[in-house]
Amino acid sequence: MIGRRVLLLGLVMMTGLLLETTLLGGMTLGGTQPELVLLIVVALGMAEGPAAGAVAGFVGGFATDMLLDLPKGLSSLVFTSVGYAVGALREHYEGTSAWLTIIIAGLATAAGVIGYGAVSVLFGLDGLVPVEVVRHAGLAAVYSMLLAPFVLPAVRRVGERLRPRKVVRL
């Protein structure tokens, strides 16, 4: 059962990454590409809670680092934190307006981009300009808010399949 859930999660992340690098790769907003994998992580955290958010963040970050040839572990570190945080805070916004959910998705994306920039600086990676990181974070947030109405419901449906089935013992 766990294997099936991990496989499904991996497939979702792979699909997100494929779409991020192909279809959405050329559709930049002010030169910024969408952070679709991060948005999926945020959506899973929102729908399924901190544990699912953290696991999705780790898997999504790991896949991103591996497939985009980024420094290994950095995206996992950031996405895991974001997925967990969004899930842990969901009791504060769950059941409120859809607009707030979309705005939180945008803010979480921005936090993820800024977090990645900060972690990169901490680990001594050169070439990141703080102003550019903030600009990208803002644009990625806007992009996530535009994609959220489509991504959040789809991920919620996938999340339902990821849930462990309750076994009733008689």
Place this chain on the structure above:
Amino acid sequence: MLRLNERTRRVRLLLVVLLLASLALVTIDFRSDGDGPLTRIGNAVASVFGPLQDGLSSITQPVGNFFAGFGQVGSLKDRVRALQEELALLKQDQSRVLDVFAENERLRALLDIKERLGLKTTAATVIGRDGSNFQQSIVIDIGTKEGVRKDMPVIGGEGLVGRVIQASSSTSTVLLIVDPSSDVAVRVAETGEVGVLAGGGRRDMRLTLLNPNAIVTAGDTVVTASYRPTRSGSSVFPEAIPIGTISRVDPPGGNVTRRAFVKPAVDFTTLDFVLVVTGVGTPRPVASPAASGSASPVPSPGASR
């Protein structure tokens, strides 16, 4: 309540484990310096992912491009404007380059005819034209200071242009061979038949052959002959300068002469550089086409002055 705390603790433990795993990945990756197990796994995964990416990309690219166009309207407009400006500049450059190429070709032709005929010449630039109905002449930018004298022949890259009819200290007037008052002693290169070529104005020049039974055909080449039926009894033109080709021949009509029409080799409408023939030297021996086609240094119009 206890179960909730237990659950929270387990989730936090999961978070710590995942964060530690991430940090372990970072450490392994940094220590391996780009050649570790993670890099190899990444390469292996990328080799599987790459074809998928290519396949999906080829399917979704048109859709992506369509939507990308909306997001990039502003920047695309700027890009189009910049490219249009660049295109205009490139067109100007191209036109200049083509002009220089054409000029280079004309100068090469001048140099070639000068060497082929073994002529001593002085280069000149055409600075004026008289295209009236009364006289067809050009004005060149050299005169007696440069050694130009009346009756000196003037040639272009393709052949004979005319002769100097007036020379001031710094400019000269050249009567074109197409002027109706011009006459030149000529020879048909293929048959050796001689005659006199008179300018035809805006029409083809008239060739009067001395032999009424001369056999000439359209397409034959007409060159200068060292014969001129003038009072002076000699030609002002050196021999064998190309003039043009016979365009039409009148049928024999029992006259003492025979008439044909000649299309000049030189295009007088585009003439810009000419050579004034100041003397005759040694002609260049006939070379193979390959050798004659080799590049030779091309002087500027004033180089041989």
